[in-house]
Amino acid sequence: MILNNLKLSNYKQYSHLELEFREGLVGIIGKNGAGKSTIFEAILYCLFGRDEGNKAHVRSAFADPKATVELQLDFMIGEIGYRVRREFRGKALAVGAEFYKNDVLVAKSVSPVNDELVKVLHMERDAFKRSVFSGQKELSELSDTSGEARKRMVRRMLGLDTLDDAQSRVNTDLRDLSSQAAGQRQNLLSDDSRESLKSEMAEREKALETNSLAVKNERQILQGIQEKHRAEKEKFDQEETRFKRHSTLRNELAQADERRAGLILQVENLKKKEADLHQQKATQDNIRAEFTGYEAEKKAFDALEHERSKHINREARLTKIAETSEQLAATVLKIKTLAExxxxxxxxxxxxxxxxxxxxxxxxxxxxxxxxxxxxxxxxxxxxxxxxxxxxxxxxxxxxxxxxxxxxxxxxxxxxxxxxxxxxxxxxxxxxxxxxxxxxxxxxxxxxxxxxxxxxxxxxxxxxxxxxxxxxxxxxxxxxxxxxxxxxxxxxxxxxxxxxxxxxxGEVHFDEAAYQSVKAKLAAQEPRYREFLSQENYLARELPATLSALKSAESGIAEAGQKIATLTAELATVGYDEQAYNLAKQAVTNFTEAFQAQTETLRALEKTGLELQNEQSKSTEKLRINERILAQISDKLEEVELLRRLTEMLGLFKTEILEKVSPGISLEASDLFNRITKGKYEGIRVDENFDFAITDGGIFYPIERFSGGEVDLANFCLRIAITKAIMDLSGSSAERRMEFLAFDEIFGSQDEERRMEMMLALNYLQEQFRQIYIVSHIDSLKDFFPHLLEVQFAAEGSTAVWR
Known part of the structure; x- marks a missing residue:
């Protein structure tokens, strides 16, 4: 795998960057904070979609708060070209991703793109970072540690720390299961408790049988009482029917008597009212002639009222015609002046x-x-x-x-x-x-x-x-x-x-004096006339109604008398005997009390049986729970044994892997160390505990014996050897071999001679890696790099320029 180009937009220090990656040994130089390491952070994010820092800090400080952050990386694996694009959109930095193979879109959105990249690269982010990127601290920490700490460090570098995590989780599960089994043992019944419980259950079973026979006997007694009660109840029901019919007829007869008495009283009152209304009608007939002339004068007054209305309307029209004629004459004169x-x-x-x-x-x-x-x-x-x-x-x-x-x-x-x-x-x-x-x-x-x-x-x-x-x-x-x-x-x-x-x-002949005279006369007579009319209306309404009500009441009296006779005759045929009814009622009451007493006895026995059954069920459940806990403890003990064997196998597997890779690391580190020192030191040995020794004159000496320069070179060679081992463990084939290597500030505070030795080693590595990128802020190394990429900081965004 080699990198082709990287494009950034509004990403951290870069407003806009288009970087074409060159092959060979490349030095990335620039001041601290200019954005040298940011280039490799962008590469990592493109390939694995995860940033070391907070997502909120990926957008450039000088960019618009809603500006889109874009990252694009093109790389080759064998003859196949790949492109991965990632972006952060909007104020909330919504994440998007696309992945192309030979310019054809094969995945879109974050999760599918990440899955495809893992398939293509054949390694996870941590393994990639350990095999591709190296910092100064990672070189020195190999020689600064020893014993188990160094083995843990090498396992972490090789990606075997996941096995450590797995073993730790297995041990945790092992302890948890053991604690659970011990806790469950405390909930088990003792042998004495279990035997006592079984004895109680046997005695309770005998009590249940005795209770069942008693319930059966009492239920038969209850059935006999029910049969006798049913016969007496039938007799009582017949007497109850006669009693209810007798009571109903007596009530209806009382109601009929009461209605007839009411109607008789109503007839008397209506006859009195009829006589009074006839007397009032005679009085009205006597004064009717007095108001005959008033009605004629009222008609004459209505005619005068109509004439008066016509007279008022005519006068108003005449006044309006005069006003309109005057306005018309003024308008005609004005039109004449305007026309001129x-x-x-x-x-x-x-x-x-x-x-x-x-x-x-x-x-x-x-x-x-x-x-x-x-x-x-x-x-x-x-x-x-x-x-x-x-x-x-x-x-x-x-x-x-x-x-x-x-x-x-x-x-x-x-x-x-x-x-x-x-x-x-x-x-x-x-x-x-x-x-x-x-x-x-x-x-x-x-x-x-x-x-x-x-x-x-x-x-x-x-x-x-x-x-x-x-x-x-x-x-x-x-x-x-x-x-x-x-x-x-x-x-x-x-x-x-x-x-x-x-x-x-038309013409109107209206006499105002005659109109006022008639109006005054009618006004004087009107109150008495209105009183007369009111009385006439009252008589016209009440007299017919009274006669009708009187006729209806007399008819109702006849109907009530007929109904009384019918009800009296039916009452005589009911056959109700009060003494027979009371005797039947008392017999049913006596049997009801006996039935209730027998029912209570039966319920008490049934309740006792249910309580015995409930206690028996509880005891059975206790025994069942005890058996289930025993089975669970047995299962947990089997699982504990399985986990114990698994943690032993994981430990053996880790040791075997380290023993397997240590010869390869020794061979690779020795060859590189020998070439760098030009044969001064034959090689480096790495034993199964990952203790390092350098060969000097055919004798292996501990690494602590040598000077800082030799130790740094040894650490560097070991780091390269471990990197190759990581790539081999990741399963990279020849065409998928990682041909890109990066070191970030590995020179540190070394003197010039040591830096030159490191540069010599890097030049040797060009035979094995097509792209080696070194981040450094040391200006004296510029002339020793075949290619220089200078990163410069500016207020509007950093730039990267090939020199």
Missing amino acids: QSAERPSIASALVEKQKSVANLEAEMETKRGDLRSIDQQIGGIQAGVRERSEKLERLRALGSEGNCPTCLQPLLDGYERALAELENEIIALQTKQLQQLEVQKKTVTEAGLSLKTQQATTRLEAEKLLQEQTRLTEVARQQTTEENQKRQLESRLTADETILREI
């Missing part, structure tokens, strides 16, 4: 058009004069240019003198000098005195004519504006005339309508 004023509109409009044409014609003549003036100015400019040209020639000739050469033909001037001077002076005089003066006269003439035309145009325009104002005023007069004519038509229509209504009303 509007008669001038055509002449004003015609005069305005003529004035506007005159203004336009004068403008055209003025434009012609402007053209003439421009032409004259151009001619004057041409003549002035000719005068300047000849004056310059004259000055040049005078400067050359008679002995000089002609600037045009390059021949000596000699005798032609004075002649040339005279010709030039004559030409200047002719141009200034003749042509130029004539043109100035023409210009003056044209200018005066133009000013005259301008004065005429201003006067004409002022007259046109006055005509326009007058036309506007007359237009308003015409509008007012139209309004008044509409008003005239409305008044004429209103007048016609009022005259029509007046004709429909």
Whole structure:
């Protein structure tokens, strides 16, 4: 696998970055904080979708709060090209991802993309980071630790720390299961308790059998009582039926007697009311003649009221017709005045058009004069240019003198000098005195004519504006005339309508004195007349109703008497005997009490049986729970044994892996160390406990024996060897082999000689890795890198430039 290019947008220190990765040994240089390590953080995030820091800090501080953060990495595995794009959108930094294979989209969204990348890379993020990225602390920590701590560190570097975690979880489960089994043992029944419980259950079983026989016997007694009770109950039901029918008939008979008495009293009252109403009717008949004349006068008064209404309406119409006629006359006069004023509109409009044409014609003549003036100015400019040209020639000739050469033909001037001077002076005089003066006269003439035309145009325009104002005023007069004519038509229509209504009303003969006299007379008689009418209405309503009610009451008395006779006859046939009824009722009551007593006895026995069964069930459940706990303890003990064997196997498996990889690490580290030291040291040995020794003169010495430079080189070689072992354990094939390696600040505070030895080692590594990137802020190393990538910090975002 090699990297092709990286694109960043609004990511941490970078506003925009497009980086093409080169092959070979590359130094990434720049000041602290410029963003060197950020490049590798971006690579890791593209490949595995996880950042070491807080997601809230991925957006550049100088970017807009809603700007999209984008990361894109292109890489090759064998001949296949891959591209992974990740982004953070919006203020909430919503995460998105896409994965392409040979420019074809194969996965979208975070989880599918991460799954596909693990399949393609054949390693998880931690293994990738341990095999590709190395820091200064990771080099020195190999020699700074020893014993079990160093073995744990190597296991972590090889990715075997997951086995440590698995073993720890197995041990935790082992302890938990053992504790659970011990706790459950405390809940088991003792042997004595179990035997005592079984004995109690046997005695309880005998008691249950005795209770069952007693319940059976008492239930038979209860059934005998029920049969005798049923026979007595049938007798009582027959007597109860007679009693209920006898009671019903007695109630109905009492109600019929009560109703008949009420109706008799009602008939007496209605007869009294009938006599009183007839007496009131006789009184009304005696005074009826008194109000015959009142009704005739009332009809006459209604006729007078109608005439009065017509009279008032006629007077109102006459007043309205007079007002409308007056308004109509004023409107006609106003229309006449406005029409006289509007008669001038055509002449004003015609005069305005003529004035506007005159203004336009004068403008055209003025434009012609402007053209003439421009032409004259151009001619004057041409003549002035000719005068300047000849004056310059004259000055040049005078400067050359008679002995000089002609600037045009390059021949000596000699005798032609004075002649040339005279010709030039004559030409200047002719141009200034003749042509130029004539043109100035023409210009003056044209200018005066133009000013005259301008004065005429201003006067004409002022007259046109006055005509326009007058036309506007007359237009308003015409509008007012139209309004008044509409008003005239409305008044004429209103007048016609009022005259029509007046004709429909016709002549009216209304006597106000007669009207008031009749009105006063009727007002005096009206209270007594209203009282008379009220009494008439009362009699008309109450007399028929009273006669009808009287007839109905007499009919009801007859019906009630008939019903009383019927009920009396039926009551005699019921056959109810009070003494027989009480005897039957007492017999049923006696059997009911015996039945209830026997029922209570039976229920007490059944309750005792249920209590015995409940206790028996509880004892059975205790034994069942005890057996279940025994089974669970047995299962847990089996699982404890299985976990114990598993943790032993995990320990053996870890030891076996370390023993398996240690020879390969020794071989790889020895070969690299021997080449770097140019044969001074034959190699490095790594034993099964991962204690390191360096061969010097064929003898293995502990690493502590050597100087800091040799130790650093040994640590570096061991780190490279472990990196290859990690790649082998990850199952990388030849075409999927990781050919990219990165070291972040591995030089630290080493002196120049040690740095050179490290650079020599890195140059050797180019034979095995196509891309080796070294992050460093040490300027003295610049000249030793075949390629340099300089990261520079700026307020608007860092940049990365190849040098």
